Amino acid sequence: MKTLRLEFADTMSEVGQCDPRLVVMVGDISHGILQGFAKACPGRYYNIGICEPTIVNMAAGLNKVGLVPVVHTIAPFITERAYEQIKLDFGYQHLSGNIVSVGGSFDYAQLGCSHHCYTDVSLLCHLKRATVTIPGSPVEFNTLFKKLYATDGIHYYRLPERPHGIEFAASDLVPGRGIRLREGSDLTIATIAPQLSNALAAAERLAASGLSAELLYFPMVKPFDQELLRASLGKTKRLLVVEELSAHDGLLNLCLRAAIGLPGFSVRHLALQDFLHGYGTHEELSERAGFSPQGIAKSAHDLCSSP
Amino acid sequence: MTLNSDLRLKIAEMVKRSGEGHIPSSFSIVDIIDHLYAHVLRVRPKEPQWSERDYFILSKGHGCSALYVVLHKHGFLTDEDMLHYSTAAGRLGGHPDVTIVPGAEASTGSLGHGFPSAVGIALGLRIQARENRIFALLGDGECHEGTIWESANVASNLQLGNLCAIVDWNGSAAQLMPRDDLPAKWRAFGWETQVIDGHSAEELSAAFGSLTFSARGNPKVVIARNTKGKGVSFVEGHGKWHHRVPD
Numbered sequence: 001m002k003t004l005r006l007e008f009a010d011t012m013s014e015v016g017q018c019d020p021r022l023v024v025m026v027g028d029i030s031h032g033i034l035q036g037f038a039k040a041c042p043g044r045y046y047n048i049g050i051c052e053p054t055i056v057n058m059a060a061g062l063n064k065v066g067l068v069p070v071v072h073t074i075a076p077f078i079t080e081r082a083y084e085q086i087k088l089d090f091g092y093q094h095l096s097g098n099i100v101s102v103g104g105s106f107d108y109a110q111l112g113c114s115h116h117c118y119t120d121v122s123l124l125c126h127l128k129r130a131t132v133t134i135p136g137s138p139v140e141f142n143t144l145f146k147k148l149y150a151t152d153g154i155h156y157y158r159l160p161e162r163p164h165g166i167e168f169a170a171s172d173l174v175p176g177r178g179i180r181l182r183e184g185s186d187l188t189i190a191t192i193a194p195q196l197s198n199a200l201a202a203a204e205r206l207a208a209s210g211l212s213a214e215l216l217y218f219p220m221v222k223p224f225d226q227e228l229l230r231a232s233l234g235k236t237k238r239l240l241v242v243e244e245l246s247a248h249d250g251l252l253n254l255c256l257r258a259a260i261g262l263p264g265f266s267v268r269h270l271a272l273q274d275f276l277h278g279y280g281t282h283e284e285l286s287e288r289a290g291f292s293p294q295g296i297a298k299s300a301h302d303l304c305s306s307p
Numbered sequence: 308m309t310l311n312s313d314l315r316l317k318i319a320e321m322v323k324r325s326g327e328g329h330i331p332s333s334f335s336i337v338d339i340i341d342h343l344y345a346h347v348l349r350v351r352p353k354e355p356q357w358s359e360r361d362y363f364i365l366s367k368g369h370g371c372s373a374l375y376v377v378l379h380k381h382g383f384l385t386d387e388d389m390l391h392y393s394t395a396a397g398r399l400g401g402h403p404d405v406t407i408v409p410g411a412e413a414s415t416g417s418l419g420h421g422f423p424s425a426v427g428i429a430l431g432l433r434i435q436a437r438e439n440r441i442f443a444l445l446g447d448g449e450c451h452e453g454t455i456w457e458s459a460n461v462a463s464n465l466q467l468g469n470l471c472a473i474v475d476w477n478g479s480a481a482q483l484m485p486r487d488d489l490p491a492k493w494r495a496f497g498w499e500t501q502v503i504d505g506h507s508a509e510e511l512s513a514a515f516g517s518l519t520f521s522a523r524g525n526p527k528v529v530i531a532r533n534t535k536g537k538g539v540s541f542v543e544g545h546g547k548w549h550h551r552v553p554d
Contacts, residue, residue, distance in 0.1 A: 023434060043434055046465070051457035054423045058461070061427020064412075067434065069427075084417060089424060093405050093414045 004159035005102055007138035009033040011145055012070065016041040019150065023062055025055050027073030029102070056082040059097045060089035068097070068150050074108075075101035075117035075158060083123050090154045091127045098145070098155045099124075104134075105244035106276050107161035109285045113275045120158060122249035125222050130154040131175070132222040136164040136193025140219045143173040162282060164196040178225035180232070184214035186304055187238035190229065190255055192218050195242050195291050202296035209297075211304055213240075221251060226258035233258075237265045238303050242296055244289075247271035268303040270296060309538040310338045310508060314380065317389070318372045319539075323553045325393035327401050331536035331548050333373035335477045335505075336444060339531055340365075340377045342511040343442060352382035355409045361439055362428055364413045366421025367446035367475060368402040374411070375399050383410035419452030421445075422472065426458045429470040433522050440520050441470045447489060448479040456496070463497035468524025472498070475505065477533040482545055489530055498528045505531025 013036045016022045024037055025046045038045035048055045052073060059069035071078060078101050079086070090097060101120065108115035124130045131153050135141035141157060148155045172179060181196075182203055191199040196217050203213040214232050218225060233239055239259070243251040252269050259265065270290050278288065286292060290299070309315070314337050322328030343363060344350070351357040365374050375392065378384045384399070391397025398407040402416030412428075415421040425443035432439050449455060462470055474489060481487040493500045501517075503510040514529050536542035 023431070046430075048461055051454075051461065053419075053454050054426070054457040054461060057420060057423030057454065057458070058427030058430065061424040061429075062431040062434075064424070065428055065431035065435065065437070067431045085420065085423075088414065088417055089420055 001163045001165055002138045003161070004135060004138060004141055004163060005030060006033060007141050008072070008100055008159060009036060011142045012037040013040050015146060015149065016044060019068065021066065021068040021150070022070065023067050024070045024072065025059060026071070027052050027055055027077065029073050052077040053082045053085045056085035056099070057089050060085070060093065060095045063095045063097050070098040070100060070149070072100040074103040074115065075120050076103070076115065079120035079123055079156070080117060086124070086154060087127060091129060094129070096152050096154065098149050098157065100157045100159060102159045102161065104158045104160065105272070106285045107282060109282045110279050112279060113277060116276060118244075118246040118272045119249070120156070121221060121245050124154070124156040125249075125254075127154055130156060130222060131220065133157045133220045134160070134192045135219055136160060136196055137166065137168060138163065139168055139170055140173055143170045144175060144219065147175050160194040162194050164194045166196060166200070173219060176220055176223035176225060178216050178218040178228040180214065180228065181217050182213065182215040184212040185236060186212045187240055187300055188214045188216060188229075188232040188236045189240045189242060189296070189300065190216045190218065190251060191242040192221065192244075192251055195244060195286070198286065198291055198293050199242050199296055201293035202300065205293055205297045206300050209301075211300060213300060218251070221254055224254040224258060229255050229258040230262060233265055234262055239265060240268045240270070240296070240300050240303050242270045242291060244291065245271055247273045266303055266306060268299045270299055310506060311341055312538065314341060314373070314376045315538045317376045317379075319553060321372055321375070321389060321392045326552050327393040328372045328552070329369045329550055330372070331542055332367065332370040332446070334537045334539065334542065335533045335535045336367070336370050336475050337373035337376065338506050338537075339444065339473060339475070339511065340373050341380070342508070342515065344377050344381045346512065347515045348442070350410075352410070355383060359439060362412050362425065362441045364415070364421045364425045364441070364443040365403065365411075366415055366425070366443050367418065367449050368415030368421065370446070370475070371401070371403045374403060378410040418446065418449040419454040423454050423458040425470060426462045426467065429462065429467040430465060432469060433467065436522070439469070442473060443470075444473045444475060446479060447474055447476045447481075447487070450474065450480060450489065451484065459493065459496040459498065462526045466523045467526050468521040470526040471518060471520075472526065472528040474528060474530045475533050476530050477535040479535065479545065493528045493530065497525055499525045500528050500530065502530045502532060505533040506537055
């Protein structure tokens, strides 16, 4: 499957040729793959360098004079480092733009914790005018970006390094809507890209052992599809949240907020409790964090066997 | 004789009435801001969002009392606005809020934000082949922020010839960091640099009158040797008056 980063570059070319307001600024990454956009849209591509707060701040300035900015670099630097710029220069001032990151969670598994990012989704969720999209496949990014990019708001797209490998139709993708991939009755598994593939494999294991898991996938978490979550949890009464985000906020928080008022239900949470020290492949760090199909299935069994 | 004594008096009255404000910082820059609105900026007070306007961004937002009295003098703000400064009934506060203050171009306060916004505005206007000019007023203390130098570097390399920075060089920064050769720093970043007395009508007129703007060219900086608290002997300088309210 095409990578999300390549899809990002192609989508910029596609949209940029239709919309002369689109301007792309990067922090010295993806420079090569964006040359198509640069050639197709002269004067609207800038490799600003290693100065993420300034890139975000400048993007707010571009929007102030009517342009539609897209800023792009590595997740911890464009969100955590530049959060005050996102908060004040876009949020406080009611300006709009698009932030496209790569390297969220521990995608840069061989580079260590300086390049990990667990809190970006949470940080953006604090801003009322933000949307948060976590596309796990190229069609998700292309479809949702085109629906959101020119609308009022701070649009954050977190591109995982590896697509989850599951094909969706563009018609399946509606801003603010989740997708039920599998029906079940014993528990609900809620997840986001790219752990969808592990969660799906876990659901198959659980079925083989007699547990019926309903699998919910959320390409966008803000706005969050509360109806989908409530309908599922109202049926299963058990919720397992699998997310490559900080355990202290994120998808679990969104699910619990959606579940307010539902009668008694049980919850388990697979998330990142602290820095994920060490190196390796994404799969190896996933396993260490408990995200493997076996780890997810074990948590599901714990959830279903508890009183 | 001190310029703009009337504006300084209004600043003091606003701050005393509300119990909030930075008088010395505002006295340091009020002459520059008034000069810009009176003689340099192309603006329409009754049409603050006029698309052809020049942009003025007060990056050192805590000096906003000076901006407010100038915006009032030039017709952007009403007497009622000034009376309700820093109260729940009003729209003017201790830092400007672009969403509610006519004539304010950025919500500043957290230092190091207004200037990078100005760089983005300058680039955006050039992309659209528009001839508006952009002015941003920074504090010398604000020049401790890394984003100022990130942005100075970017603006110079992008050759944003439609951009002018003004630095309020009143010695705040040197209290902490005595190596304070701001002209050399800005020159090193490739900016056309002038140093003037920011309280002199003649030098303000000569400096801003000499600027030439273009879509591509070196950005310009006017470094104004100012006096914090200028115009009131016991307020001048650095000390307890920074955020003090008169009795």
